[in-house]
Amino acid sequence: MSDVELDLIQLAAQGDASACKALYERHYEAVYRYCYYHVGDVAQAQDVTSEVFVRMVQSLDTFNARGRPFVAWLYAIAHNLIADIYRRTNRALELPLDESMVASEDNPSRIAEQRLLAECLVAALAYLTEEQRQVILFKFVQGQSNVEVARLMNKSEGAIKSLQFRALAALRRALEKEHCYEP
Amino acid sequence: MNPDLQVALDECLQLLQYGTDISVCLATYPQHASELRPLLELAAAVRKVDTPVPAESARAAGLHRILEAAAAKRASQSQPAFAPWHGLRSWLGDSQSLHKNVRLALQMTFASVMVLAVIISGTVVASAATMPGDVLYPVKLAAQQAQLTLTFGEVARQHLEEQFGVQQRLDVQRAVQAGRHAEVQLEGRVDQVAENVWVVNGLTIRFEPGTTVVGQPGIGVWVNVRARLPGDGSLIATQVVVTEGRHGQPPKTVPHVTAEPGGTSEPAGTPSVPGPKPKETPIPKSTLKSRPTDAMPPQAKPTDQPKLPPEPKATKEPKPTQESKPAREPKSPREPRP
DSSP states (O other), X not given: OOHHHHHHHHHHHTTOHHHHHHHHHHHHHHHHHHHHHHHOOHHHHHHHHHHHHHHHHHHGGGOOOTTSOHHHHHHHHHHHHHHHHHHHHTOOSOOOOOGGGSOOOSOHHHHHHHHHHXXXXXXXXXXXXXXXXXXXXXXXXXXXXXXXXXXXXXXXXXXXXXXXXXXXXXXXXXXXXXXXXXX | OOHHHHHHHHHHHHHHHTTOOHHHHHHHOGGGHHHXXXXXXXXXXXXXXXXOOOOHHHHHHHHHHHHHHHHXXXXXXXXXXXXXXXXXXXXXXXXXXXXXXXXXXXXHHHHHHHHHHHHHHHHHHHHTTOOTTSTTHHHHHHHHHHHHHTOOSHHXXXXXXHHHHHHHHHHHHHHHHTTOEEEEEEEEEXXXXXXXXXXXXXXXXXXXXTOEEESOOOTTOXXXXXXXXXXXXXXXXXXXXXXXXXXXXXXXXOOEEEOOGGGTTOSSOSTTSOOOOTTTSOOOGGGGTTOOOTTSOGGGOGGXXXXXXXXXXXXXXXXGGGGGSOXXXXXXXXXXXX
């Protein structure tokens, strides 16, 4: 964790508005993606993301880095919120993707393709374990290195290499089940 | 699970990230090509997936929510705290109006005062069990004096003085029994008078040649005693001053008696020279407040000296020649308490 981020965290813990805003801007995208690939719905992902940062402001007093990245703490908050949602609704990760969720591209075919891929990915991720889902998200959706993923998940690099192999294999099988993959 | 396959997959994933073609990677690991290909293709496909972007309005609304939460947090933190320490720390840490250096200086000063207070209080606590001869015993006496100074109200003060008197007597007693070498000073009423031995405040005090006695001694009088502990379990008086009460002055126009070798002039040590009984010469504590200071001349307090001629007390003046000595002969009859 950088000194700048540490300073921001300390200021935000005191309720400093600019520090809270800076942390929000830094981590919004990552937290949103994490939420999106867990709930599969843009509106709900936006709501959960917003709630994650409110909880962040309220709970920063209790934050203890313990050598892990700050965003890992935010993922943990998001994970708990999403688990609450699933408990309340008693449903699995099967959520429809609305039309507005896709990236704004001019090319309609690309839009359709991306939407399909995103739908498939969200649906297939539901078959994975939480660790497998996280390694797919961090490594291939967020584009983070093995070192970064290891720190986020509090595991060794070797464990991440092993986990990513199993995660990709599991994802492949899940996509086949969802008819999104043809060998 | 094949560890080689995991390593090959990881290396190929890194190569792909740098733009290497899958075929190049598969050529590097031909033995794993069939297993690697689908996984590498899948990884490449997942990397290409565009995550749906959130709406700007939602992002702005989220920011608005956390700014509200931050404001609520600031408001809750600015509430008056129960502990004064919290308020002071908040003021020192958060005040925007203070220059940074001034704030730092204040923080350093505050920290120093706190450290000093801890050291002093620790020393005072450590001195509580000391007795004469210990390094920290003066600290104990000073703490008692400070406590007396800070005690308001005549009754409370007198109660405390009695308490400390008892404590000091016990301290001296312990030091005597422990065979300590020390100089002590104590106050108290004379309980018994025998040849070369007085009992003051329950402590047996020996007189030696050279022991100075100021004032008219006797059973029941209040004395201020300076004594030394030679280390043999005894207490030897070096100076005894008869006072009018606790912290009092020696009586006016009193003889200055010096113990002579051989005990020829014991300090009122014989029954034939009875001192005033406690009931006869009560030492009203209420007069302590009205007692003149050292700087005041005796005539400044006319009520203390009735104009009636003093009754002759021949028996109380064993050595008339010594009456010529001024009452304030002792240099410091009113020794400050340590």
